Amino acid sequence: KAGVTQTPRYLIKTRGQQVTLSCSPISGHRSVSWYQQTPGQGLQFLFEYFSETQRNKGNFPGRFSGRQFSNSRSEMNVSTLELGDSALYLCASSSSQLADYEQYFGPGTRLTVT
Amino acid sequence: GESVGLHLPTLSVQEGDNSIINCAYSNSASDYFIWYKQESGKGPQFIIDIRSNMDKRQGQRVTVLLNKTVKHLSLQIAATQPGDSAVYFCAEIPNTDKLIFGTGTRLQVFP
Numbered sequence: 001k002a003g004v005t006q007t008p009r010y011l012i013k014t015r016g017q018q019v020t021l022s023c024s025p026i027s028g029h030r031s032v033s034w035y036q037q038t039p040g041q042g043l044q045f046l047f048e049y050f051s052e053t054q055r056n057k058g059n060f061p062g063r064f065s066g067r068q069f070s071n072s073r074s075e076m077n078v079s080t081l082e083l084g085d086s087a088l089y090l091c092a093s094s095s096s097q098l099a100d101y102e103q104y105f106g107p108g109t110r111l112t113v114t
Numbered sequence: 115g116e117s118v119g120l121h122l123p124t125l126s127v128q129e130g131d132n133s134i135i136n137c138a139y140s141n142s143a144s145d146y147f148i149w150y151k152q153e154s155g156k157g158p159q160f161i162i163d164i165r166s167n168m169d170k171r172q173g174q175r176v177t178v179l180l181n182k183t184v185k186h187l188s189l190q191i192a193a194t195q196p197g198d199s200a201v202y203f204c205a206e207i208p209n210t211d212k213l214i215f216g217t218g219t220r221l222q223v224f225p
Contacts, residue, residue, distance in 0.1 A: 043205075045212045
């Protein structure tokens with residue numbers, strides 16, 4: 001069974017631009033969660049999607065948004081990029097909602113904002 | 115490889131020794147805890163979990179201990195191997211159902 005895949009793996013953007021990251025969960029998994037990982041703040045929860053609906057949301061500004069498609073693939077979008085948005089963005093999937101707990105993480109997308 | 119944290123506490127152990135990684139959690143309402151391992155260039159990998167109605171759970175070479183009185187979690191790795199070198203995160207799930215990660219500990223295993 002293929003693992004969680006994220007594209008692209010690396011991305012360089014400039015301030016003010018917007019970016020869209022993609023995540024394909026493990027086949028059959030319906031829950032997708034997104035996290036931001038930085039050296040200063042560690043791993044922080046962004047949001048979780050289950051069956052195309054956002055189930056939970058972390059404490060991030062509205063510039064961070066996401067969606068999930070009927071095939072469970074998910075995208076997250078960051079608009080008006082700031083230098084502080086430079087981070088590793090991780091996606092994780094699980095078979096049901098977060099309560100399933102055993103999440104499988106993808107390798108992440110490294111975003112650098114210059 | 116990817117750098118997951120520049121200012122993480124580091125535990126250095128010799129190959130074959132036992133490792134103990136500690137974590138203090140914040141929410142007394144948390145009822146589920148998970149340990150993850152993150153190797154350079156990879157996403158976190160599930161190691162072991164424990165529910166709040168337990169104080170100990172064992173896996174293959176790993177044991178998690180939970181002390182709810184002092185809100186402390188530990189991960190014990192027996193006979194540590196070079197392949198265990200990674201950053202280890204504890205995570206708690208309070209009733210909000212959001213995973214809250216600890217800051218992480220870097221484990222370095224020397225031959």
